[in-house]
């Protein structure tokens with residue numbers, strides 16, 4: 268242990284901690300900008316300076332380890348003046364259009380300048396003299412260099428968490444900027460649209476492309492029927508964005524709010540998550556049969572999940588030779604879109620061209636996915652507009668809805684009933700767990716032999732998880748699986764996906780089925796979820812998802828009555844001709 272004093276208070280902390288972390292133990296808050304718990308230390312903004320009494324040195328508290336006998340002052344006159352000047356200097360390079368900025372009210376720089384009462388400008392404003400780039404080409408992410416304070420949180424996120432490297436530092440000194448390959452648009456480089464740069468950016472330099480106005484226009488149009496679907500992780504993120512605390516479950520209030528906003532049908536992506544289990548599970552069993560019975564050496568195993576559009580883009584860029592391993596299933600968002608303009612349209616007797624299909628997602632890559640050329644199998648654009656959890660919160664506030672006072676309401680039917688298996692899609696390991704709940708019962712004809720249906724090896728925030736299931740007592744038609752040890756792996760965050768893919772490529776690991784989600788923690792940690800985020804927040808959201816599952820009356824996809832109905836009335840059976848046309852696709856880079 269190391270003994271030191273901070274602001275005259277003695278504290279004893281573990282060796283290796285930084286001054287910032289030691290101060291946290293005393294509940295002393297030191298302001299930060301470039302620092303983020305998810306990322307390696309950069310120490311480049313210096314906002315966290317503190318004074319080391321004795322030698323009167325100013326040091327960056329995020330980057331300085333504690334040492335025995337250290338005496339630190341976090342609030343001396345020298346510290347306050349220095350911090351204030353740093354903030355003022357950052358503001359000279361930052362286009363201050365707070366009232367017009369997407370991050371107005373959620374900007375860390377704005378918060379600091381309010382705290383330090385920066386009311387005058389002692390330094391020359393550099394913004395008008397600089398030739399800043401504003402990139403609005405991508406359907407998912409906008410990058411405005413005039414708001415950038417060069418803290419490099421986005422660069423570290425893209426490299427460390429996602430192993431993508433779409434953005435990097437270019438130039439030096441006052442010319443230094445955050446750029447892309449040859450300064451091209453994010454739409455033209457290896458960006459996966461995951462939006463992790465957005466949730467880690469302290470200002471409005473990186474934001475999602477907003478479609479809020481388009482959706483308001485559609486709602487106001489009497490000639491169209493606006494259908495909305497809500498992703499699993501939105502129901503445990505929306506309350507947080509509206510001030511209810513991390514991990515608050517607000518499914519019923521969310522539905523009530525969507526109805527008050529004027530959506531004509533309020534439906535659930537979790538319904539098509541259940542449908543994905545039927546289609547993807549059947550696809551996996553078909554692949555296994557081809558490999559194990561027919562001896563087909565061409566069959567691509569392990570089969571990989573395909574519902575995370577950030578992961579799909581990653582595999583296209585980084586491992587194109589593994590594209591055949593991707594399940595051919597579209598994501599639940601896109602399955603929903605294709606059904607909304609076919610099955611659902613017919614059911615409510617509305618012409619598909621008069622349906623506007625909106626989805627609320629915790630994810631920015633879903634905006635990109637909806638715009639992919641592959642996603643028009645209904646004959647129309649399957650999903651017209653994608654809003655993030657944050658954008659939905661904006662609409663709720665604009666409409667003057669007192670969210671916390673709303674009474675719970677139910678999703679409309681059909682395509683509004685879902686199961687616990689559908690909801691756990693929103694957490695890393697959830698697709699795997701949902702698939703195993705169903706596959707086991709189909710193959711053996713017996714109830715899943717796990718307490719409470721909870722398959723714990725696939726749960727948790729670890730980067731790479733493995734599970735294997737010994738299949739015994741199969742039904743006659745599945746006896747080729749008797750005794751087979753089904754090997755699975757689960758990852759979250761693209762850096763972990765990279766590790767897993769390398770292990771597979773090098774022959775170090777073999778699996779039958781892998782689940783990969785692009786964002787840390789899975790969709791609950793998506794790029795469209797509330798700021799700020801770290802593992803503590805992700806854990807609360809994860810517990811909320813599992814609580815949601817435990818509280819649902821049906822917890823296995825194949826038992827969803829609306830899934831049974833959609834096959835009876837429309838799709839016939841998993842992997843049918845109609846399913847193939849509407850629910851499956853292939854990605855060619």
Ligand code: HC0
Nearest residue numbers: 498499500574598599600630790
């Ligand atoms: Fe997800 Fe999804 S679970 S990707 O993370 O599979 O975004 O929440 O909506 O589509 O269902 C995100 C979340 C979804 C889809 C579902 C899947």
